[in-house]
Amino acid sequence: MESAPLTEMIGRFPTTFSQQSFLFRELAKPGDPELNIAVRWEICGKFSGPQLEKAVQRIIQRHEILRTRFIVDNGEGWQEVVESVPFRLGMVDLRAVASEEHESRVAAMARELANRPFDLSQPCLLRMTLVQLAADRAAILISAHHIVFDGFSIGVLGHELGQIMQALAERRDPDLPELDLQYGDYALWEQEFEASGALEEDGSFWESRLKDAPYFELEPDFLRPAGLETTGKTIVKAFPTDFDERMVAFNKSSGISLFTFGAAALSAALHQWSGKTDILFATPVAGRTDVEIERLIGVFINTLVVRIDAQPDASLREHVGHVADLVTEALLHQSYPFDRLVRRLKPRRDASRRPLVSINLNMQRAFLQERRYGDFELVSVPSHMPGIFYDLNVQIVGRNSGWKLMLDYNT
Incomplete structure (x- = not known):
């Protein structure tokens, strides 16, 4: 180039x-x-x-x-x-x-x-x-x-x-x-931040957290190809109209965030589907930890690996509380770049699999704030996915019209 x-x-x-x-x-x-x-x-x-x-x-x-x-x-x-x-x-x-x-x-x-x-x-x-x-x-x-x-x-x-x-x-x-x-300016700041050695604490945390982690994946329906493929399909399901009200009430009573709710629900479902208790999946974080960069267009995103020990005999409240603690801990160390984590952990190379994780969770309200601007209104609409990056990508997105579950799966 x-x-x-x-x-x-x-x-x-x-x-x-x-x-x-x-x-x-x-x-x-x-x-x-x-x-x-x-x-x-x-x-x-x-x-x-x-x-x-x-x-x-x-x-x-x-x-x-x-x-x-x-x-x-x-x-x-x-x-x-x-x-x-x-x-x-x-x-x-x-x-x-x-x-x-x-x-x-x-x-x-x-x-x-x-x-x-x-x-x-x-x-x-x-x-x-x-x-x-x-x-x-x-x-x-x-x-x-x-x-x-x-x-x-x-x-x-x-x-x-x-x-x-x-x-x-x-x-x-x-x-x-x-x-x-x-x-x-952010690129220069990040370079200085790395030179200060401040990332090492985060790196040590993730190494300790994931060094013995298994590669979690759901049993495929077909033989996995020799190399990575990005073709797939999407299943879309709308949640009931009162989902937002009920979820907000539950999160408030439990003292948890929107993402923690999604992580708890997904980990419970993955445990139910697979029978495994050591659950791992990826999730993107915005990486905008400073108010000044919230107004910028650019890429600040990082990928975190969420590892959850799903206990079959735990109550729903106990499971949610456990996930909340893990999510809080992970977010405290969110600055460590995912690619650097892969190099640090040195997982076994497999040309047919993504490193460390096969499933991704993204739960959020739509990025576009739907509103009127004078004589017109901008409305968010589900968009086309250019490719399926993970075996399974779980998107739970809330818009003014309601919440939808989108399961993008690699075929």
Whole structure:
């Protein structure tokens, strides 16, 4: 991967722990759609394509990470920020197409966009298409490379997009504070943090916690292929309409977080399905432990390995309390990079399996805060998965319309 001409470069920074993982996976398998993040929104009300395009252009100028390209120099990954980049919004008009065909057409476009590869040597690793469905309704399809974008960034992008579009319509400045930091500043801070030796305590914790851990997996229905595959299917189930109210009440009475509830439920289910008591699964953490970086678009995510000793004779309250203690302890040591943990533990190599874990849990409320911005509303819609990373990916997502369980399984 070679650098493009540097005439517009305004800054060069080391890559972060999260970025290093995505960069070298990209180098190993260029154009892998598994490294793309796909997002789908619906916009309803009074809006225009040019207004949306101009808002995205302002966001790109506001966040340096969206004007960043990546190179490898002497085996080291670097990110280079350029002064400006062109951005054009894709626009498709389906208003002349029968409404019953809209969903299949939009889904096909979402899949194509999600699977289209990025060239990391070219800045602006973000694409967006507006699909007009009616005069006052459209789908917004987004694809971004994971090296510049994570789940939390979805909420940041949606909020700023809404604020800027509303301000453009009302011919005023948007209500957005200036950014005191950029992603490159975080990369430099992380480099200093590593040099201080502060990560070693976290590394020792995880080594002690996982050094004798088994490889937990569910019994497959078919023979496992010789190498990793990312093709799969998804099962979607809606929870009852009163699920949120009942869950919030239970969590409050138990003094637990939303994620702890999900981890307790999944570990109990995995114990029930497998008969095993030593349960392990992965979960992503936002990694945004400082308020100042909560306003940034970028990749801060890390993967934690949750190990739970499921006791068959424990009551529900006892199991939940046990999981709460383990989750709290894990979060105290969340800064240790997953890839570094793999190198430290040196698990047995197996080309057909992910290292350390085969199952992933993601339980959260949707990143996009669904709300009105003046004359229009942004709504989160389930999006296409470019690839199945784990044997089983358990997603439990809450939106204004209710909670849904999505089981992505590798076929």
